[in-house]
Amino acid sequence: MTADSTSGGGRETGGPETLPAPVQPEEQPGRLNRIRLGLARFAPFLGAAQGYIGLVLVIAVGIITKGQYFWNQTNLSNAVTAFASRGILAVGVTLVILTAGIDLSVGSVLGIGSMTAAMLLVHQNLSPWLIVPASALVGAFFGLCNGLGTTVLRIQSFVMTLAMLSVVRGIDRQMSGNVAVGTALLDQNGHPTPRAEQFSLLGTPGRTLFQGTWLPLFGRAGIGYPVLAFVVVCIVFQLVLTKTRFGRHIYAVGGNPTAARLSGVNVTLVIVAVFTLSGLLAGFAGPIDAAYSASADPLAGTGYELDAIAAAVIGGASLAGGKGTITGTFVGALILTLLDNVLGLNSVSANLQLIIKGLIVVVAVVLQRPGFFRSIADPLVRLLRRPHPSGS
Amino acid sequence: MHAVRRYLIAAVALATAAAFGSGCASNAPSSSSLGGQFVVGYSQSNNAEPYRAQLNLQLQYYAKQHSDLKLLPITDAHQDSATQVSQVQNFIQQKVNALIVSPNEPAPLTAAVQQACAAKIPVIILDRSVNTDCYSAFIGGDNYGIGKLAGQAAVQALPHGGNVVELQGILSDQPQIDRDKGFRDAIAGRNITIIDAQEAKWLKANANTIMQQWIAKGDKIDLVYSQNDDMALGAQLAIAGAGKAGQIQIVGIDGLAIPTGGIRAVQQGLMLTTFVYPTCAPQAVDTLEKLLHNQSVDKKQILGTTQVTKDNAAQLYRQYDMSGKVG
Numbered sequence: 043m044t045a046d047s048t049s050g051g052g053r054e055t056g057g058p059e060t061l062p063a064p065v066q067p068e069e070q071p072g073r074l075n076r077i078r079l080g081l082a083r084f085a086p087f088l089g090a091a092q093g094y095i096g097l098v099l100v101i102a103v104g105i106i107t108k109g110q111y112f113w114n115q116t117n118l119s120n121a122v123t124a125f126a127s128r129g130i131l132a133v134g135v136t137l138v139i140l141t142a143g144i145d146l147s148v149g150s151v152l153g154i155g156s157m158t159a160a161m162l163l164v165h166q167n168l169s170p171w172l173i174v175p176a177s178a179l180v181g182a183f184f185g186l187c188n189g190l191g192t193t194v195l196r197i198q199s200f201v202m203t204l205a206m207l208s209v210v211r212g213i214d215r216q217m218s219g220n221v222a223v224g225t226a227l228l229d230q231n232g233h234p235t236p237r238a239e240q241f242s243l244l245g246t247p248g249r250t251l252f253q254g255t256w257l258p259l260f261g262r263a264g265i266g267y268p269v270l271a272f273v274v275v276c277i278v279f280q281l282v283l284t285k286t287r288f289g290r291h292i293y294a295v296g297g298n299p300t301a302a303r304l305s306g307v308n309v310t311l312v313i314v315a316v317f318t319l320s321g322l323l324a325g326f327a328g329p330i331d332a333a334y335s336a337s338a339d340p341l342a343g344t345g346y347e348l349d350a351i352a353a354a355v356i357g358g359a360s361l362a363g364g365k366g367t368i369t370g371t372f373v374g375a376l377i378l379t380l381l382d383n384v385l386g387l388n389s390v391s392a393n394l395q396l397i398i399k400g401l402i403v404v405v406a407v408v409l410q411r412p413g414f415f416r417s418i419a420d421p422l423v424r425l426l427r428r429p430h431p432s433g434s
Numbered sequence: 435m436h437a438v439r440r441y442l443i444a445a446v447a448l449a450t451a452a453a454f455g456s457g458c459a460s461n462a463p464s465s466s467s468l469g470g471q472f473v474v475g476y477s478q479s480n481n482a483e484p485y486r487a488q489l490n491l492q493l494q495y496y497a498k499q500h501s502d503l504k505l506l507p508i509t510d511a512h513q514d515s516a517t518q519v520s521q522v523q524n525f526i527q528q529k530v531n532a533l534i535v536s537p538n539e540p541a542p543l544t545a546a547v548q549q550a551c552a553a554k555i556p557v558i559i560l561d562r563s564v565n566t567d568c569y570s571a572f573i574g575g576d577n578y579g580i581g582k583l584a585g586q587a588a589v590q591a592l593p594h595g596g597n598v599v600e601l602q603g604i605l606s607d608q609p610q611i612d613r614d615k616g617f618r619d620a621i622a623g624r625n626i627t628i629i630d631a632q633e634a635k636w637l638k639a640n641a642n643t644i645m646q647q648w649i650a651k652g653d654k655i656d657l658v659y660s661q662n663d664d665m666a667l668g669a670q671l672a673i674a675g676a677g678k679a680g681q682i683q684i685v686g687i688d689g690l691a692i693p694t695g696g697i698r699a700v701q702q703g704l705m706l707t708t709f710v711y712p713t714c715a716p717q718a719v720d721t722l723e724k725l726l727h728n729q730s731v732d733k734k735q736i737l738g739t740t741q742v743t744k745d746n747a748a749q750l751y752r753q754y755d756m757s758g759k760v761g
Contacts, residue, residue, distance in 0.1 A: 337638060
């Protein structure tokens, strides 16, 4: 059993642990073993549940230190809004990571998405209904370039997207002339124009869709477009990964590209599609970022790729590919954003925040290991069992 | 696949050759005062900051007013000192008649400025200093003084004292340190408390998030002191989002005459006041002219500031606006 649990720390947590468990109670009946049996049965879920432990911890710290100032809808909604655009990037990055690739260009693509959005608003006076798809398409184009670069030109994705990070940022800065484009347009009377008003809704945490409705969580402070967009993106792509053939192909390509190819998966197509989707999502997140700060900065999104990758990794994605979920990434993003919020509410200095955030990534990854809790729990159980061999 | 690759290699080779060719071509004519024109190189530390973008525009504008000045394309060091050193050295190689440098950091650029000095090229340093005396003129603003004025504006706005929060630039930046110190010195003993200060790295989005957190904490906040206007406007978004517009005053610094800048914001009533941090461009061009015509110049020029209020905002905007003036 112990030998099993250490060796069973690989990909299939469920298999080796659930099988021997039923044999156990016959040898040593007792409460301890019933708990153990329960644990063993839950082991496969625990792998996913470990991510939630961090989330619960962060929330607990928030509530203990700041109470209602932390745990109220306005604050939580603000906190998630601040991270929503990076959260959406994280979903795209997760897709790429699942195929054992990496996308470093998402921050720059978000930047060009936000610049596109602001320029379309200011110069063309388009409605958000057109601006958002247009920005997403711009992003998708650069994603497609990444995909073609990694497959057709056979450049490693790290290198290809690193180059794209630079190229896209250059284009962004060139087209903006290094000047931020403000989106808070005013008419002659000094009131915001209707289009600018609509656009600002894309990034505002407070005002929104469900405000004043009966919905218990959404009704009071309102859930803004950024949070909604983030959640919907997560749900859609989690469903794509689990319920569609394309989703299974993504895991297959990441797990073992050769095997995937031999079993008839078009590996090139999957990789190109995944990069394009990552770019699409980054472009889609652009307008949110622009609306959030009421302007598109030529430097917007710098460094966001690292937050996005951190969210995916904390959520359990493995850079080796084939392992990870969007729900995990969602939880990872929540951990990062709430951590940021809790630290901010407690006036922790910026330097200390950097240290803490870095350590959290390491701790989270260690906790995510399937065998981690068993390796601590098993010796403890054995220790407890020794004085009372009968188990009562 | 291989064919594609071969074409690519050929294309890259061609492009490199073209780049070298054009590089040499542009080197040749700028070797020294051509056709009675003085060739001037300007090394900018980072084009992507609004203040520096505005400085570039103004410098191009004022240089164009003088027919005997030929400003080479402005180089951008992307906030990297090593890049800037090599760009300055390139200008020295091209034997420009004069050099303007906005150093990214004092220490790394010192050697490059000394090289220019050794090559008998007059150097004008803008905004941030270098650790040598071997330059012709230094022109800059007074961050400490502006911080102090901002503090006095806060004292004026809160005659009975109150709670202030401070949005800071990157903590290691000298302007951050000076603007912080000036403000704190000015409010000392005036019953004003800085209840929170946090690094927002000069950025609007960060300031928005931090301000939301401060409001969420429920402390009474009377005034926001932001070390630049971008962060001030980020805080303004958070304040407006929380429905507290008008209850919390905002004081900024920079006062750029761009649509997203502080002068417009004061004019629109989004901020209480801001202070123009001088771009130094007109003074730089003046000094340049004097240097090139062998006239004497002040070696150290510390420029004053102008407080932007609702009354003078429109006029200041017209004065400093560069849109449409540079082709």
